Every structure is written in C-alpha cells, then in structure tokens.
Amino acid sequence: MKPWAARLVTYGVSGGLAALAIAFARPLPDRRPLAEVAGLADTWEEHVDTVASGETIGEVLERGGVTGDHARDAIDAAIAQRLLDPRRLRAGTRITFGSAPDDSVPSQVSLQIDVDRLVRIVRGDSGWTARVDSIAWSTDTVAVRGKVRVHLTQGIGEAAAELPRDARQELAYAVAEVYEFRIDMYRDVQPGDSFSVLVERKRLPTGVTRLGNVLAATFTNGGATIEAIRLLSEGKAKYYDQHGKSLAANFLLAPLEFRRISSGFGGRRHPVLGIFRRHQGTDYAASSGTPVRSIGDGVVISAGVRGGYGNLIDVRHVNGIVTRYAHLRGFARGVRAGTRVAMGETIGYVGQTGLATGPHLHFEVLVGGVARNPRSALQSKAGPPVAPSERAAFDALRAR
Ligand SMILES: [Zn+2]
Incomplete structure (x- = not known):
C-alpha cells in the first residue's frame, strides 16, 4: 500500500472513532446500526453467532475473539448495569461481534436479549461499557x-x-x-x-x-x-357500538375465552357435541383443564357432583339468572356454595365427569329455573353509553 493510502485509511478510522465518541455523548439521532452512524459502514466488520444450549457467555465471547481480561471486563460491564444475567443466557440468543479494520479484539458485542432490545457492550479508550438499545417498532x-x-x-x-x-x-x-x-x-x-x-x-x-x-x-x-x-x-x-353504547355489559356471553376453545375446531361448533335436539345448553370443546370463567358477578349456589352433569357449578346472578357449568374436572380453589365470584373469574376447569364422551364444557343459562338461549337472556343488559364529555371524540373517531 502506498504511504498516502495508508495515511488516508488511518485518518478514516480515527475520524470514525471521533464520530463514535460523539455518538455516545448524546442520544443517537436514529436507530441505524452504530457503525453506520459512526461512518464506519464501509470498513466495519460484523459476524453473528448464537448461544448454544448450556454454553456460558465466556465461551461464546471466546469463540468470537473476546478473551481473557477483555471477556471478563465486557461481562462485568454488562452485569454492573444489570443488563445481563450470565446464568440466564438463553440458548439461541443472537450475538454479534463488530470490529474495525485495525482491531485485534472486536470492539463491540451485541446480544439480542429480546426481539426489540439489544445489549451493546462497547470497548472504548477507557475500557468496556454496556447499555441497552431499543429497536423502534x-x-x-x-x-x-x-x-x-x-x-x-x-x-x-x-x-x-x-x-x-x-x-x-x-x-x-x-x-x-x-x-x-x-x-x-x-x-x-x-x-x-x-x-x-x-x-x-x-x-x-x-x-x-x-x-x-x-x-x-x-x-x-x-x-x-x-x-x-x-x-x-x-x-x-x-x-x-354505532349507537354510542359500550360493548361491555354485565355478562360475558361465553364461559370460555375464545382463545382457549379447542383450536382443532377453530371456534366452530363441535360437530358431535354441538347443540342438538332437546339439549338444554351449549357444549364447548376444549382440552381438559381449560379454565372456566363465571360469565357475570354472582354467588355460587352449589359446587359438587350431580348425576350426569358430573362436577357441576351453579351461580346465581341478578334478575333471577342462574348459570350452570358441567362436566368439570375440578373446582377452582375456594369455590363452594356461598362463594362470591366476579365476572371473568376462574371457577373451575374443563373435564369429562358425568355423562360426557370427551372433554368439554356444558353450559346453561336459566331464567326463573328454565333453560334459555344465553344470547337473548343476557342481551337486554346493554352497556352504559359514551360519557357526554367523550361524545365529541367518539363522533370524530366514527367519522374516520
Ligand atoms: Zn351438553
């Protein structure tokens, strides 16, 4: 290499390091890789590794060329900032080593500790320092x-x-x-x-x-x-809703969260267990142990075994409404006759006790002791309207 070319390269790198120092002195203007911000993009080299199962941070650093005192200081810098727990380094964590052309040891180590967070450990004139960079969504x-x-x-x-x-x-x-x-x-x-x-x-x-x-x-x-x-x-x-009424109401319509219902049926009625003639309720296919929630605030009337229902819970609510949850594998802790339960609270778990051909929840809504269509029985209790103070914001949003 000609002497002037060597000098140019040297200037280029030290200029880059100066920019690096400035970049650290104030918040980064954007989220581009540090090397790019520092103007090192052309000469900066990175290589990516992943933490193997059972591997220590020291072993990964060593493989990346950060050894001995450098490795110890780099790890200490991250631990001191509470950015890293070396005992909890997850297998599969991505780790990137960055080097400038004249580096004998990489001058930057980045650990991808989350999809949107990086721990950056950087070697400067006064040793290794660490910080967290968030990646902007x-x-x-x-x-x-x-x-x-x-x-x-x-x-x-x-x-x-x-x-x-x-x-x-x-x-x-x-x-x-x-x-x-x-x-x-x-x-x-x-x-x-x-x-x-x-x-x-x-x-x-x-x-x-x-x-x-x-x-x-x-x-x-x-x-x-x-x-x-x-x-x-x-x-x-x-x-x-379009009438300015809250979608929230006194009763949830379903005793299982939709995301818990058997994914094999994708939220469709169970082809075998679904509503059939003279059947008094709805059957929800879900795996054994799925939490069952009370659809409204109420008081448990009974929680125990009852014939073909198997393990059964009856809950009394306002307006003479009783909800019934059957074939349970078991009851939630503390649920017995007289227990107050809140809307959405877990009261038991899906099972197949009593006359059941597979794990599912049998659910009924009774009004005055008679089984009713849950939707029509519960629907009349519509939610409160938009507060007058928020009406303008609501109308503006609706118009969008
Ligand atoms: Zn049933």
Missing part, C-alpha cells in the same frame, strides 16, 4: 375485510393474508374479545357472517410483526351489524 394500520365460510379463525385467516400466520390467529382472538359481550364467536357465528377490522400492525426492521390495537371493527352476524369503535376513557380503552 414502526406502526401502521391494516384493514381486513372478509366473510366467514366455516368459522371466525378461518374467515380472518383468509382475509388477512398480508399478516403472518401468528398475527392472523391473534387477530381472530382480538376480534372475539372486542365482541365478547355481544357475540359468542364460537356459538353464534355462522357461514355468511362478514366483518371488517382496522388494526394496528407493528413491525421491526428484522421483519418481526406484532398486532397492536383493534381500532375499529364491524361484524355482521346473522344479518345484524355491530360496530366497535375504540375510545380511550381515563387511560383505559373501551369499545362502543
């Missing part, structure tokens, strides 16, 4: 529109092709939760129902995608349309 909104052919999970899965598989499943769960006081997405949904959902999508530069909030939705179930508009009220998100 970018958020946009996605509109998903479609029809149910089989069940909710299928419908949303087909309509949200632009989302990864996990996110599509999560969106089905989220929609079921938005409507959990108005539509039982397991029992009530039928082919031909249609929906549209506006949902936040959060993405990392690495391509990792997560769902954010459902901002608005429309669901047409059996010809009746219910809108859901998300509104922040005193820091809490609530959903309101």
Whole structure:
C-alpha cells in the first residue's frame, strides 16, 4: 500500500472513532446500526453467532475473539448495569461481534436479549461499557375485510393474508374479545357472517410483526351489524357500538375465552357435541383443564357432583339468572356454595365427569329455573353509553 493510502485509511478510522465518541455523548439521532452512524459502514466488520444450549457467555465471547481480561471486563460491564444475567443466557440468543479494520479484539458485542432490545457492550479508550438499545417498532394500520365460510379463525385467516400466520390467529382472538359481550364467536357465528377490522400492525426492521390495537371493527352476524369503535376513557380503552353504547355489559356471553376453545375446531361448533335436539345448553370443546370463567358477578349456589352433569357449578346472578357449568374436572380453589365470584373469574376447569364422551364444557343459562338461549337472556343488559364529555371524540373517531 502506498504511504498516502495508508495515511488516508488511518485518518478514516480515527475520524470514525471521533464520530463514535460523539455518538455516545448524546442520544443517537436514529436507530441505524452504530457503525453506520459512526461512518464506519464501509470498513466495519460484523459476524453473528448464537448461544448454544448450556454454553456460558465466556465461551461464546471466546469463540468470537473476546478473551481473557477483555471477556471478563465486557461481562462485568454488562452485569454492573444489570443488563445481563450470565446464568440466564438463553440458548439461541443472537450475538454479534463488530470490529474495525485495525482491531485485534472486536470492539463491540451485541446480544439480542429480546426481539426489540439489544445489549451493546462497547470497548472504548477507557475500557468496556454496556447499555441497552431499543429497536423502534414502526406502526401502521391494516384493514381486513372478509366473510366467514366455516368459522371466525378461518374467515380472518383468509382475509388477512398480508399478516403472518401468528398475527392472523391473534387477530381472530382480538376480534372475539372486542365482541365478547355481544357475540359468542364460537356459538353464534355462522357461514355468511362478514366483518371488517382496522388494526394496528407493528413491525421491526428484522421483519418481526406484532398486532397492536383493534381500532375499529364491524361484524355482521346473522344479518345484524355491530360496530366497535375504540375510545380511550381515563387511560383505559373501551369499545362502543354505532349507537354510542359500550360493548361491555354485565355478562360475558361465553364461559370460555375464545382463545382457549379447542383450536382443532377453530371456534366452530363441535360437530358431535354441538347443540342438538332437546339439549338444554351449549357444549364447548376444549382440552381438559381449560379454565372456566363465571360469565357475570354472582354467588355460587352449589359446587359438587350431580348425576350426569358430573362436577357441576351453579351461580346465581341478578334478575333471577342462574348459570350452570358441567362436566368439570375440578373446582377452582375456594369455590363452594356461598362463594362470591366476579365476572371473568376462574371457577373451575374443563373435564369429562358425568355423562360426557370427551372433554368439554356444558353450559346453561336459566331464567326463573328454565333453560334459555344465553344470547337473548343476557342481551337486554346493554352497556352504559359514551360519557357526554367523550361524545365529541367518539363522533370524530366514527367519522374516520
Ligand atoms: Zn351438553
């Protein structure tokens, strides 16, 4: 190499290090890799490794060329900042070693401790220092529109092709939760129902995608349309329908969370256990041990074995409503006659005690001692309206 060329390279690197020092002295202007910010992108070298099962941080560092005192100081820097617990280093953690051309030892080690967080351990003039860098999620909104052919999970899965598989499943769960006081997405949904959902999508530069909030939705179930508009009220998100009434009410419609219902059926009625003639309730297929929740505030009337029902819980609510949960594997701790339970509280676990051919929950709503269609029996208790002070915000959101 000609002398002037060597000098240029030296200037280039020391200029880069100066920029590096400046970059550390103030918050990074953006989230580009440090090397790029420091102007080292052309000469900076990185290599990526992963932590193997049972491997110590020292062993991984050594493999990356950070040995002896360097390794000890680098680890100490991260521990001192409580950024790293070397005993809890997960197998599969990505670790990146960065070196400038004249480095005999890598000058930067990054551990991907979470999808959106990196621990950076950097060697400077005064030794190794450590800090955490958050990787910024970018958020946009996605509109998903479609029809149910089989069940909710299928419908949303087909309509949200632009989302990864996990996110599509999560969106089905989220929609079921938005409507959990108005539509039982397991029992009530039928082919031909249609929906549209506006949902936040959060993405990392690495391509990792997560769902954010459902901002608005429309669901047409059996010809009746219910809108859901998300509104922040005193820091809490609530959903309101097109009439400005809260979607929340005194009763949940389903005694199992939609996400807990047997995924094999994807939120469709069990083909064998489903509602049949002279059957007094709804059967939810779910694996044994799935938590069963009380659909409303109430008092346990009885919790024990009763004939073909097997382990049975009856809960008394307001307005002469009693809910019944049968074939349970067991009862939640402390649930017995006289126990007060809250809406959504776990009272027992799905099983197949009594006359049951497989694990499922048999659920009934009784009014004045007579089994009734849960939806019509519970529906009249609509939620409170939008507060007058929030009406303007609601109207503005609806208009969007
Ligand atoms: Zn049944």
